[in-house]
Amino acid sequence: MTAQTTFPGAGALRETGKLCQLGIDVVRTSFRRPFQLREFIQQSWFIVSVTVLPTALVSIPFGAVIALQLGSLTRQIGAQSFTGAASVLAIIQQASPIVTALLIAGAGGSAICADLGSRKIREEIDAMEVLGVSPIHRLVVPRVLAAMLVSVLLNGMVSVVGVLGGYFFNVIMQDGTPGAYLASFSALAQLPDLWISEIKALIFGFIAGIVAAYRGLNPAGGPKGVGDAVNQAVVITFLLLFFVNFVLTTIYLTVVPAKGS
Amino acid sequence: MGVEVVVEGLTKSFGKQTIWQDVTLTLPPGEVSVMLGPSGTGKSVFLKSLVGLLKPEQGKIVINGTDLVRCSEHKLYEIRKMFGVLFQDGALFGSMDLYDNIAFPLREHTRKTEAEVRRIVLEKMEMVGLVGAERKLPGEISGGMRKRAGLARALVLDPEIILCDEPDSGLDPVRTAYLSQLLIDLNAQIDATILIVTHNINIARTVPDNLGMLFRRELVMFGPREVLLTSDEPVVEQFLNGRRLGPIGMSEEKDQATMAAEQAHADAGHSDGSLDEDVRGVVPQLEPTPGLPFRDAVRRRKDRVMSIIHHLPYEAQQGIIASLTPEEQARYNVHATAPTPSPWPRQGGVL
Numbered sequence: 001m002t003a004q005t006t007f008p009g010a011g012a013l014r015e016t017g018k019l020c021q022l023g024i025d026v027v028r029t030s031f032r033r034p035f036q037l038r039e040f041i042q043q044s045w046f047i048v049s050v051t052v053l054p055t056a057l058v059s060i061p062f063g064a065v066i067a068l069q070l071g072s073l074t075r076q077i078g079a080q081s082f083t084g085a086a087s088v089l090a091i092i093q094q095a096s097p098i099v100t101a102l103l104i105a106g107a108g109g110s111a112i113c114a115d116l117g118s119r120k121i122r123e124e125i126d127a128m129e130v131l132g133v134s135p136i137h138r139l140v141v142p143r144v145l146a147a148m149l150v151s152v153l154l155n156g157m158v159s160v161v162g163v164l165g166g167y168f169f170n171v172i173m174q175d176g177t178p179g180a181y182l183a184s185f186s187a188l189a190q191l192p193d194l195w196i197s198e199i200k201a202l203i204f205g206f207i208a209g210i211v212a213a214y215r216g217l218n219p220a221g222g223p224k225g226v227g228d229a230v231n232q233a234v235v236i237t238f239l240l241l242f243f244v245n246f247v248l249t250t251i252y253l254t255v256v257p258a259k260g261s
Numbered sequence: 262m263g264v265e266v267v268v269e270g271l272t273k274s275f276g277k278q279t280i281w282q283d284v285t286l287t288l289p290p291g292e293v294s295v296m297l298g299p300s301g302t303g304k305s306v307f308l309k310s311l312v313g314l315l316k317p318e319q320g321k322i323v324i325n326g327t328d329l330v331r332c333s334e335h336k337l338y339e340i341r342k343m344f345g346v347l348f349q350d351g352a353l354f355g356s357m358d359l360y361d362n363i364a365f366p367l368r369e370h371t372r373k374t375e376a377e378v379r380r381i382v383l384e385k386m387e388m389v390g391l392v393g394a395e396r397k398l399p400g401e402i403s404g405g406m407r408k409r410a411g412l413a414r415a416l417v418l419d420p421e422i423i424l425c426d427e428p429d430s431g432l433d434p435v436r437t438a439y440l441s442q443l444l445i446d447l448n449a450q451i452d453a454t455i456l457i458v459t460h461n462i463n464i465a466r467t468v469p470d471n472l473g474m475l476f477r478r479e480l481v482m483f484g485p486r487e488v489l490l491t492s493d494e495p496v497v498e499q500f501l502n503g504r505r506l507g508p509i510g511m512s513e514e515k516d517q518a519t520m521a522a523e524q525a526h527a528d529a530g531h532s533d534g535s536l537d538e539d540v541r542g543v544v545p546q547l548e549p550t551p552g553l554p555f556r557d558a559v560r561r562r563k564d565r566v567m568s569i570i571h572h573l574p575y576e577a578q579q580g581i582i583a584s585l586t587p588e589e590q591a592r593y594n595v596h597a598t599a600p601t602p603s604p605w606p607r608q609g610g611v612l
Contacts, residue, residue, distance in 0.1 A: 119355070127352035130312050131366045131414075132342040 022136070022217075023210045026144050029137045036142045043146035047108040051154060055103045059158040062099055063165030066090050071174040084181035085188040087166040093193050093252075096158035097200035097245060104151045104205055105237035109212035112143050113233040116216030117226035125217065135217070144209030151205030152198055159197065190259045196252045203248070204241050211237045262557070263291040263421045263454030264325055264343065266311065271320035271330075273306055279478050280306050284320070286473060286483040288422075289565065292558045293448050293455040295465050297489075297500060298475035299509050304458040305349065307475065308426050311456070312344050313337045324422070342370060345420030345453075349427050351411030353399040359386070360395035363414045370418065385413040389443065404431040412440075416447070422454045423447070429461040437461065441468045441547060449549035449556045462501055462540065466490065467547045470562045474500065476509070484573075485566045487543045487584075491576035504535030543580030567593045 067087050074083045116139065119125050125135045170176040215233035219225035266288040273280045280303035288294050298304045309315045311322060313329045322329040324340055332340070353362045363382045367373055373381070386392055389409040399407055408431065415423065425444070429437040441464055448455055457464065465472060473483030476496050482489055489497055499507025506527055508515060527533045549556055563585075570578055570593075582595050 122355065123348045123350065123352035124354050126309070126314050127346070127348055127354075127411075129314060129338075130341055130344060130346045131369065132338050133365075133369050134338065 018218075019210065019214050022140075022214045023206075025136050026141055026210060026213075029134065030141045030145060032137055036138060039138070039142040040146055043112075043143050044149055046111070047104075047146055047150045048153075050111055051103045051107045051150065052157070054107060055099065055154050055158060056161055058103065059096070059099050059161040060165040062095050062158075063087075063091055063162030064169040066095060066162070067166035067170045068174065071170050071176060075174075080176070081180050082184055082187060083170055083176055084167075085184040085186075087170070088163055088185050088189045089193065091162040091166060092159050092189065092197050094245075094249070095162055096155050097197055097204060098242075099158045099162075100151050100155045100201050101204040101208070101241040101245070102238070103154065104147055105208045105212075105234055105241060108147055108150065109208040109237050110230050110234050112147070112209065113212040113216040113230045114226060116140075116143075116213055117219045117229050118223075120217055120219055121221075121223060121226060140209075140213045140217075143213060144206060147209035147212075148202050148205035151201045151208070155198055155201035159194075188259055192252075192256045196248070196256070200245060200248055203244060207240050207244065208237045211240065262452045265290040266422065266454060266456075267321070267323040268311075269321045269323070271310065271317045271322065273303065273310055273315065273317040281475055281478045281480065282319075284475075284480045286480060288454050288456055289471065289558075289562065290454055291448070291452045292470040292562055293444065293457070293468060294471040294473065294483075295457045295459060295469035295486075296473045296475060296483075297460060297465050298458075299460065299500065302475045302477070304460075304475055305426055308346075308424050308456070308458050311424060312341060312346055342418065343421045345415030345418065345423045347408070347412045347415050347423070347425040347428060349430060350404065351399070351407035351409075353407055353410055353414070355399050358396050358398050359391065359402075359410050362399070362410060363417055366414065366418050381417055382413075385416050386410075388416070389413045390439075405433070405436055408432065409440075412443075419451060420453055423456070425455070425457045425459075427459050427461075428457060429459055429464060434463075437464070442550065444468065445547045445556070446549050446553055448558060449553045452557055460500075462503065465501075466540070466544050470546075470558060476500075485562070485577070485581070486546070487566075487577040487580040488573055490541060490543050491574065491580050492541070493574075493576075498539075498541065501541050502535040502539060504533040506533040543584060545584070563589070567595070570595065 067083070070086050070090070071083055074080050074086065116125070119139075125139075128135050128138065167178075167181060170181055171178050212233045215229040215236070216226075219229040268284055268286050268288075271284040272282040274282075284307070296304055296307065306315060310317050311329070313322075317330055320330065324343070327336060327340055329337065329340065353359070354365065357365070360382060363385060364378050367378045367381060383392075383395075386395065389412055391406060391409055391413065394402065394406065394410075397406075399410070402410075408428065412425075412428075423444075428440050428444070432440065444455060444457065445468060447453065457468065459465065469486050471484060472486040472489040474481040474489060474497060481494060481496055482492065490501070492498065496508050499509055506520075506523055508520075510519060523533070546559075566573075566581060570581060573581070582590060585593070585595070
């Protein structure tokens with residue numbers, strides 16, 4: 001490691017490289033025995049406990065907004081019978097992975113980052129390495145896997161709560177027909193929509209976990225550094241997740257034909 | 262017996278700032294060494310480099326034939342199992358109580374039953390005087406207790422190299438004395454190589470076999486304790502006596518004007534912060550607690566030092582010879598009254 005080359009953007013590239021390296025390390029290390037089951041369960045439970053309530057509370061109005069918007073739109077173009085179909089599609093394909101991503105990054109990721117960051121500045125991580133235990137294997141892998149598991153489960157929950165919220169607002173507030181709303185569910189939506197939704201959630205969980213761990217393990221000196229790291233972790237994760245969502249959606253729409261076409 | 266640590270031409274910098282450069286020294290196997298240095302001279306960085314937590318840019322750290330600076334991650338983790346490191350604040354895991362903290366290395370690296378783990382952990386806890394505090398969390402105990410628990414954790418795997426980062430910081434003089442005794446006793450019992458990084462003069466004078474000093478990005482000297490304790494080097498003299506007059510200043514760099522002003526103050530009768538007596542000179546080394554085995558390191562070091570004694574400065578020679586018994590003086594064929602002219606310049610140098 002000699003003098004580092006400097007050009008505009010070199011720092012950003014270097015950080016990106018290190019982030020990817022951590023990602024690869026985590027994937028590789030997650031197959032190493034013994035698997036830290038206890039830590040994994042504890043972390044899963046912890047992430048669930050900080051995300052489940054906010055997720056439910058966010059997904060109700062989210063579903064409602066989509067339902068109301070679509071409700072008035074479909075009425076304008078005279079396609080009321082498709083209200084349910086469109087709102088299910090919108091919630092499952094887009095809204096629920098996005099809500100999951102926001103909550104996993106904002107609540108779960110920030111907690112992971114703060115936890116690892118404070119361990120780092122208390123020299124706990126160093127001590128662990130010196131004791132011959134890899135912090136990636138022992139701490140990061142269980143957290144990333146927990147974030148992935150929880151985001152898949154949260155995604156399912158957001159889908160259900162969002163659809164219920166949409167149903168409620170459409171039927172009660174906009175006097176939609178309950179039967180028509182339910183009957184049109186499968187008019188546009190298809191099973192692959194659910195798959196892509198869950199795959200997105202899985203990938204979002206992975207990214208949120210990796211970014212949080214990376215920022216947590218590399219805070220810039222002192223307690224203030226940990227605060228900054230948490231802040232950055234959340235912002236970086238948001239940016240990455242929205243971008244990845246865009247890429248995945250594009251691929252999905254190109255690869256999987258829409259129903260009926 | 263502990264292992265030898267060979268450091269060659271080690272240089273570490275953070276960005277453009279060089280912490281220290283070209284550090285070359287050998288920690289003799291099984292001996293106790295102390296690295297002195299004013300605050301901020303990179304003593305802790307040196308310690309962290311020795312366990313591979315920081316990667317120096319140049320040079321080698323060779324342990325058992327493996328260069329820590331360039332070896333693979335896997336190899337590094339293997340070598341680290343030989344280390345016991347005491348961090349400045351103990352570095353205990355905040356989410357575990359003391360018992361689990363100390364049991365952690367055993368549970369991770371050995372297949373011992375829980376009963377055996379319990380026996381070892383309780384033995385080490387008794388050694389550092391923490392009996393009864395098993396279920397306390399690190400956040401609930403004092404800094405001194407954290408430090409002792411950190412030491413207990415560093416010792417459970419019977420390390421061959423023990424590194425201590427300022428064992429005295431945050432401890433009162435009595436506890437520091439107990440800790441020094443504990444380290445010497447440990448050395449007598451398991452014959453581990455020990456490196457203590459500190460700026461405590463008492464520890465430096467009484468504990469080590471070898472003594473070194475870092476100052477201004479360089480290793481000022483490293484060698485048998487007598488060499489540094491009798492050195493005329495201005496930095497060493499100032500540091501040992503804890504006075505303001507000399508090359509070490511409040512900030513990292515001290516300019517000529519400040520030095521001149523301080524000299525003028527001192528000439529006018531203002532105290533320079535030190536005691537009147539000069540604390541340099543060879544004092545008797547700490548012995549293991551009676552009943553424990555004799556330290557093999559002392560015998561090995563004596564042979565080693567006596568083989569190079571004619572290359573040491575005159576004062577150091579005198580100090581060493583004076584510390585020998587008449588029989589030993591006869592055996593090594595040296596006499597306190599017959600000084601050998603030193604080939605070394607009087608102002609000292611890196612050994």
